[in-house]
Amino acid sequence: MTSVGLAANEEGLIRLLAQIVLFDGFDPLDAVAPYEVLAAGGVVADGALEVELVSAEGPRQVPSGMNLLALEATARLEPQRADLVVVPGAAGSLDGGDDGVREDSAPGLLARTLDTPLPGLLKEALDRPGLTVATVCGGSMVLAMAGLITGRPATTHHLGLEGLTATGAVAIDARVVEDGDLVTASSVTSGLDLGLYLLERELGPRVAHAAERLFAHERRGVVWRDTGSAPAVSL
Known part of the structure; x- marks a missing residue:
């Protein structure tokens, strides 16, 4: 559970801040699924968790990939203020194109984030003790391409x-x-699983269970950690 950057609400209770990052070309479900789960957890926990949509540039309307929709970032990504930072992947074409990666492809959109303030802010987030950085689908590639998770275990979409x-x-x-x-977290819908797992980590299993029942979604699979005995046989 995070231990720094905590604010107190009007009743004096500890409150955590989760910032969901938007960037040009983001995948809507990658962002909205954890946003809604974490927000619901905050309601269940009587305001112990606040969730906001942010961008590296500050408040602005942020277009998703494939012209699906746009969401409003209400604040700037602030690693010194947040306790959780969630980075979505991108929504784009799957075709590589004849001349390499197309700009409107998911890899192309993710690569474009390297020319924004986002990588620097994510480095600041990873360097800050007590802050958890989470990703959905291709969001881990933003960190990876910026050289921020070299040698660290991570997942992304199977492709x-x-x-x-x-x-x-x-x-x-x-x-x-x-x-x-x-x-x-791996594929697009895994944002639901990620949100529930983060609720369990930060606010406990009873809050996570209440949110799980609300969304009628049971988390899938085992959360992988580099602990315990290694399998003797590869399956």
Whole structure:
């Protein structure tokens, strides 16, 4: 559970702040699924968790990929203020194109974040003790391409696992992977599982269970951690 950057609400209770990052070309479900689960957890926990949509540039309307929709970032990503930072992946074409990666492809949109303030802010987030950085789908590739998770276990969409390995990260084919202050989730719908797991980590299993019942969604799979006995047989 996070231990720094906590604020007290009007009743004097400890409150956590989760910031969901939006960038041009983000995947809507990657952002909205954990946003709604975490927000529901905050309601269940009587205001113990606040959730906001942010961008690296500050308040603005942020277009998703594939012209699906736009969401309003209400604040700037602030690693010194947040306790949880969640980075979604991108929504784009799957075609690589004849001349390499297309700009409107998911990999192309993710690569464009490297030319924004986002990588620097994410480094600041990972460097801050007590803050948890989480990703959904291709969000881990933003960290990986910026050289921020070299040598660390992480997951992403199954189509991107080889790319994750190529960046120097340790690709794990699991629904959710935890490596201390880094929690990554695989495919688009895994944002639900990520949100519930973060609720359990930060606010406890009873709050997470209440949110699970509200959304009628049971978390899938084992959360992978680099602990315990290694399998003797590869399956």
